[in-house]
Amino acid sequence: MKELAFIIEDDKDLSYIFASALEQANYEVEAILDGLAAKKRLEETTPHMVILDMHLPSISGADLLTQIRKDARFTDTSVIIITADARMGEAFTDAADFVLVKPIAFTQLRDLAARLHKA
């Protein structure tokens, strides 16, 4: 069974590109376009990887990140932060596993995700 990855990103095009990259890296992808929906899904499911945009409607990426880091269920979950602001990214280097600053290349995400499979 493929490992599950959440893509929490409100831009449909980017969400599609990221999903394609993760699918190529052999992940089962669930795209979530809204912070509130993401919060709900995270309560129900424990994905192996979360691609998290910091700039989200209803609930901010930062709040979701805090929620994930508080919960022991997500100890094995890799969190990749996506932001347009390098400054903002700096602030989350400790909490997130990786911080990617937009623009994010398709190959860059695909190769990174491929390396993050459980051994």
Next chain:
Amino acid sequence: MWKSILQVSSTDPDNTRRRRLLNILLVGIFVSAIVGLLIAGYGYIAKAGEPSDIFLLSIICLAFLVGAAIIHLVNRHYVKIASYLFILLLVVAYIFSDTPFQISDGRSVFFFSIPIVIASLLIHPLASFILSAIGCVIITWAASTINSQPDFVVMIGFFMLALISWLSSRSLDQALKELRATNTSLDRLVQERTRDLANALARERVESGRSKAILESIADGVIVFDLHGIANIANPASERLLELSVKQIINTSIDKLSQNKALDAQNQGILADLLSNPNEQRTSYRIQWGKRTLSVTSAQVTDTEGNDIGTVAVFRDYTHEAEVEKMKSTFLAIVSHELRTPLNAILGYAEMIKEEVYGPVTEKQSRASERIMTNSRRLLDIVSDLLDQAQMEAGKLTFQIRSFRPEELLEAVHGVVDKFAAEKGLALTSELDPNLPDTLNGDIVRLQQVLVNLISNAIKYTDQGSIHARLYRSDTRHWSIEVLDTGEGIPEENLSQIFEAFRQVDSSATRKHGGFGLGLTIVKQLAELMGGEIKVSSKVGVGSAFTVILPITHTRNKS
């Protein structure tokens, strides 16, 4: 009345002095005549003495009385005529007061010295000689009536007396004249001084009035503190900006003003520091005073001799500008995000085509995808540069100072620029000076930007050869970033312009090398904001060297 009659003022003009002197003499005559009349009256009642003598005495005394009264009246308006009349009265009285024998040679011969002396005082110093001559004529005439020789010794005596009177009267006149001259010059001096003083006072009043008018009409709040840090001047604008009345501000200390509850703890510290140390050279600080944002500057006040006499603080309302800046910054953040997201999508799709996510692509199609990607990245870089530039101009760029290892910086930079150098077939090398501290303080993201911009610029202008980046310790307190290239070089006359925004040495270079020419401007501004400076040396056809010198200890963040 007596005072006005008797007083002889030394400063009066001659006529007044003579009039007063004559009055004194007239009073003397008047009193003597009254006494004479009393004696005559006693003689008549007591039947003492000859009746003819008593009668003569009464007549003479009455004549004196009347004469003195008339002369006094004349003296009110014509002092010269009154003086002549008085002398005439004395001479006539003398002639009729005694027998010719007594006049020419006897007991009353020297009585004539009285009109001689008085004439020199009353009429003119030289008049004493005329009176002496008249005296001589009188005693000669008296002698002739009794067939006797006039007494020549007495005549000589008269002239001697005239000489003495003339001399003393003249010296008195001169002394008085000099005294008056002294008084006049003293008066003038006092007048001049008074006028000067009045002028100075008026000037000062005008000047302080002008300063006051300026202070009252300017929009900036001005508060002046004395040497002890107590406010002694506050203008109406300060009242409006600080929402305190001038009365509340005056006599307040710097400490008390800085602890106002309209300020939070951090702003209280900033204000107290700013007002207590006006000597330090620095730009204005912004503080949040209640609802207002104020820009505060302070300066030492010195008098004309350079002595420290206090501190002046100027408060400028920055509320509107701060709001605009905040909006601008928000706008920039939105633009930055909104531009990057679609550009990222363009990049992503182009890459997916190239990576054959949608099926096999031909060589041509793959190259087209690559062109889309390269141009999208260029567009992104330009947008980033413009946003950085705009932020720096707005003074909004912030630095996140932390310690980092120099290796970390070089690694990150290589990750970005290696592929650009490789694309152009240039050798890119870097070097770390062993003397550099193991860790440095600074904003690593911004330092990375400095290095990437310098190296990208070097790559842009170098067609063949190499680019070498070096981090080294320049002295005990500074470290430097140096980028050397073997590019086309910059003509010396253009060196001063290369850091100006939107300028490339040759406008045709824009077409050849692309870009806006903002890279170096940003490097220079970043270097300066980090408390450093940038230097450039270049030789056309040989290459260029850019050096950014930075302090090893981090600097305080400016507002």
